[in-house]
Amino acid sequence: QKEVEQDPGPLSVPEGAIVSLNCTYSNSAFQYFMWYRQYSRKGPELLMYTYSSGNKEDGRFTAQVDKSSKYISLFIRDSQPSDSATYLCAMSASGGGADGLTFGKGTHLIIQP
Amino acid sequence: SAVISQKPSRDICQRGTSLTIQCQVDSQVTMMFWYRQQPGQSLTLIATANQGSEATYESGFVIDKFPISRPNLTFSTLTVSNMSPEDSSIYLCSVDEVGTGELFFGEGSRLTVL
Numbered sequence: 001q002k003e004v005e006q007d008p009g010p011l012s013v014p015e016g017a018i019v020s021l022n023c024t025y026s027n028s029a030f031q032y033f034m035w036y037r038q039y040s041r042k043g044p045e046l047l048m049y050t051y052s053s054g055n056k057e058d059g060r061f062t063a064q065v066d067k068s069s070k071y072i073s074l075f076i077r078d079s080q081p082s083d084s085a086t087y088l089c090a091m092s093a094s095g096g097g098a099d100g101l102t103f104g105k106g107t108h109l110i111i112q113p
Numbered sequence: 114s115a116v117i118s119q120k121p122s123r124d125i126c127q128r129g130t131s132l133t134i135q136c137q138v139d140s141q142v143t144m145m146f147w148y149r150q151q152p153g154q155s156l157t158l159i160a161t162a163n164q165g166s167e168a169t170y171e172s173g174f175v176i177d178k179f180p181i182s183r184p185n186l187t188f189s190t191l192t193v194s195n196m197s198p199e200d201s202s203i204y205l206c207s208v209d210e211v212g213t214g215e216l217f218f219g220e221g222s223r224l225t226v227l
Binding site for chain 1: 207
């Protein structure tokens with residue numbers, strides 16, 4: 001079993017829909033959880049950073065962590081064509097540097113106008 | 114957040130040659146890293162570039178294949194040596210400005226080896 005599982009997609013939804021992106025993980029030591037957005041031919045861009053369980057909201061984006069289920073989600077409300085990108089989850093136990101930071105393979109999201 | 118510039122943005126190379134990728138940051142950062150992103154695969158950490166000392170390599174990556182320099186707190190290079198088609202990938206420079214694991218990435222260098 002891989003440490004971090006993420007459905008690669010593609011996930012195609014109509015503009016304005018609510019998008020749910022998810023990752024599951026196996027390492028119970030993970031405490032820091034991140035979501036990155038990566039446009040084609042660009043580097044990943046940090047979207048959300050959360051510690052431990054709970055929700056965090058930033059504009060149209062909500063990150064949710066359920067440590068008991070080892071499951072994290074990113075919700076995008078009122079999705080726009082500009083949200084079309086690959087979304088990578090990442091997580092670590094230590095929260096410092098890149099040491100132990102484990103990425104998912106990414107979900108390719110397409111928002112249809 | 115730091116602005117990270119990578120050069121070249123892309124290159125096509127012949128088997129057996131070497132290519133050096135440069136990473137320039139617009140501010141001094143302690144932590145700088147090199148990642149590889151292969152198609153359909155997770156981002157994989159190659160090494161931590163340490164200023165003034167040898168880089169720290171992850172399992173599966175060795176200095177002879179991926180020599181790294183870090184002469185100061187704003188600049189690093191990654192060389193991919195004796196390239197084979199399996200080295201075709203995107204190579205990304207990243208920094209952790211505040212030591213919390215919030216990584217910022219360069220645009221990446223897309224390498225194709227024929």
